[in-house]
Amino acid sequence: MVQTAKALNATLRGYFSDTRHHVxxxxxxxxxxxxxxxxxxEFGLQPQEHKFVVNQYEFYNIIGILNGTRVGTVDDKLVGVGTHYDTVADTKGVDDNGSGMAAMLYVAKQLTDENKRGVKRNNTVLFIAFDHEEAGLIGSKQIISGWLNPWLARTYGTAARQLVPYGMIVLDTIMGYNLTANSQSIPSPQAIESTFQTVYRNVQSDNRRGDFLLNIYRKDADRALGEAFTRAWQALSHPRFELEVFPLPISSLTQLMEPYLTFYQPFLRSDHRNLWLDNIPAIFLTDSADYRGAMQVCYHSQCDNVETMLTEDNLMFLSKTTDAIYQTINSLSEPSEPATSGCHLITSLWYLIVVLVVTIAARYFILFQ
Structure with missing residues (x-):
């Protein structure tokens, strides 16, 4: 985690420490x-840019593709990571959402480093950097019809309709960690208590400390991906960084009516919402943004900056999240180690023969002394 933290820190300071707004x-x-x-x-991800125009301004979603051996076939269980890189007009956006971008890029580097040494993956992995999220999730809405569906049709043909993907891990504001009592706000506490009793008890018994990541998904449609991430998190060390799981008892957002729409709104505040509307599996990872610690003041404000957010605790919390994402994507992409080359195999056989001959000769020498 220390190495991960150093890499994330460098990326955040170098490229995601100032306002990223089109005006x-x-x-x-x-x-x-x-x-x-x-x-x-650099990672070998076949980058593509999806351009769209809003009010005469140009915006760009950026896509990186790591093809699996099943690409183009109905058996390809696509999995990916998505996160937005834009900010509102008057924030530095280190947590929102430099943290998500730094995590995604580090996961992409880890996976492709393994591929470069010969690892093969059965399932295709997508990495998507969404633009114009802060103006109403526009980038993720545009990319579905403007890039994703056409790409699926070109790559998979008629099989595209039969694909059963694992889906996308969506990251938004994921590095805020706070051990202070009552640093975690809870929206609609009575409704949260009745719907997510285990989470509510955990947070209350911990004096409402903001020491956990939220794993949010629809309990049926996104179960496989949501549970895979939970397993990956639990397998890692540093238990002081906790995880709370929110399996939402909903299937279709179009069916949500008041008062339920208001209750679920805090769980729908990023690009996964558009994926769910298009029936694409996705989970949402977040630190709860303006419901926690410094971000209760700094959310969409100037103090979401390097000085406030790049603390040792925050970077280590972000590191565990990043490592858990890597473990999840690595597992679900179904990697296989490179086969031993013929040259290496011959070398190994000759080595065994030499060892065997030397051993036999030594025994005979001892016997006839």
Whole structure:
């Protein structure tokens, strides 16, 4: 985790420490976008840019593709990570959402490093950096019809309709950690208590400390991905960084009516909402944003910056989250170790023969002394 924390810290300070908004700081936003593209290229991820226009401004979703051996077939269980890189007009956006971007890029690097040494993956992995999330989740809405569905049709043909993907891990504001009592706010506490009794008891018994990551998913549609991430988290060390799981008892967002729509709104505040509306499996990982600690003041404000957010605890919390995401994607992509090459096999056989001959000769020498 220490190595992960160092890498995340460098990425955040270098490319996601200032405003990334198309009006107030378009230059730094382009710098961040160019960095994402260059990283995808370096990783060998076949980067693609999906351009869309809103009110005469150009926006770009960025996609990196790591093909599995099943790509183009109905058996390909696609899995991926998605996170937005833009900010509102007047924030530095280190937690929201530099943290998600740094985590995704590090996971992509880890996976592709293994592929470069010969690891093969059965299932295709997608990495998506969403643009224009802060103006109403526009980027993720645009990408489904403008890039994802056409790409699926080109790549899988008629099999695209039969795919059963694991889905996307969506990251948004994931590095806020606070051990202070009562640092965690709970929206609609009575409704939370009745719907998620275990979570409510855990948080209350811990004096409402903001020491956990939220794993949010629809308990049926996204169960496989949600439970895979939970297993990965629990297998890691550093138990002081906790996980609370929210399996939402809903299947279709279009059926949500008041008062339920208001109750579920805090769970729908990022790009996974558009994925769910299109019936794409997804889980949402977050630190709860403006419901916790410093972000209760700094959310969408100037103090979501390097000085406030890049503490040792926050970086280690983000590191555990990143490592759990890597373990989840690595497992679900079904990797296989590279086969031993013929040259290595021959070398190994000759080595065994030499060892055997030397051993026999030594025994005979001892017997006839």
């Amino acid at each position: 107030t700081n378009s230059t730094y936003k382009k710098r961040a976008r160019d960095f994402i593209v260059s990283q995808f290229q």
